[in-house]
Amino acid sequence: MNLGALKGSVRPLFEAGSPLRRRFEELAENLLSRESSGCVVVTGPERGAGCTSVCLGLGAALASMGRRAAVVDCNLAEPQLHRMLGEPNFVGLTSALAGEKPLEHYGHEAVPGLLVVPTGPVPADPDSQIESQRFVEVVSGLRESREVVLLDAPVAAGVLDSAALSHGFDGVLLVVHATRTAKRLARETTDSLLEAGVNLIGVVLNGVPEGAERRGEGRA
């Protein structure tokens, strides 16, 4: 894999053997131990939680563990995946929704075993694309070739507004940022997801400052 071609900001996510990678591998193992880890919607209580980086890091970890994975950017309002990778967004999810070819065709492997699919051209009415049954079918179709499909989703309020995102897939992974996400908001979001009957698989605590974990382990 040519890490040099990747943007510097995402390069740490793909570095095999790094401490960061080991954390993503732990996350991957925990996710795989859950019964509903096929198509997972990754969301956060608000912007800035780091959903896209978690998707990429988790996807890369899964791939390195020999589990074929895919990351699909379905945040049509604010596409991020192609920006993080420093790539164009000419084709992607919306292309598959409009065309006949499978979604796999509109992505590429960022690293061996990890398919990344950007949003593709964003239509004037992105919500209607996400709400369609075809969206669920197209994304779920990736399971034929991928063991785990991670959907880089809009913030949790958007997921709750979308029946497809909240109930169309196996479950939801909530990303909270250790220094940006307000606890109250995160708690309210968790409550809202559970009250809506969403299968909340678990939480990822992202962006934990160096040293904080050791202090936490010391307390425990």
Place this chain on the structure above:
Amino acid sequence: MRSTSPRSWQAERRDDLSLYETAYLLWGRRRLIGGVVAALVLVAGGVALILGPSYSAQAVVGITPREEIGEDPQTFADEVLLFVTKGDEFKREAARRAGWEGSLQEFKERLTVSSFATQEGGPGITVRFEGTDPVEAARAANAYARHFVERVDELSESRLAGGSLAADAQLRQEAVPPERGHVLRFLAYAAAAIGMGFLIGGFAALILESRTNLWRDARDAEMTLRAPVLGVIPDYSAEEPR
């Protein structure tokens, strides 16, 4: 959702904070709580120092009617107390006998006289005096009580003021100098400050905890969200903007 089997943690009640969770949150804010407690103890110590030492001594005087009284003993005791001690002259004389060097107003502020009536002992009064040292407190309370006894006898014998008083008074309990009153008061202030500190500090800690953007660790996240934390990702310098 394809998987419909409810997980145990999802089915748990989420609106109440358990004792363990509360203790965990408070422990996480122990420095804040300790700081509030320390600050309040310091304030209490300062107040105790400013107020200075205070010692309380109490004397008890019994009142015996010479004739059958038609009213209840408590009313009788109230009337005798009012009649005997009315005006400042009585208190001035009591202060003089006690060797009080301060003003009459200060003497009155430190003095608490109340009437009582019991089944066994009948009517009477208690005289309590707050002094800056134990001997002074006892001396003032006894001086007032003795002067009261003398004045009752005097009024009853002479039937002055219309001869309305017919009673005897006896000093039933002399005031004795109290011990370690100041230390006890300081300890009481400190105990109250510690209690208030824990309450205020704990409340502030819970408020701050609910509003903070800082998550300590996975356990903190599990406690707050009551959901399993599958992974903890350390901060790395480049994070995407969303």
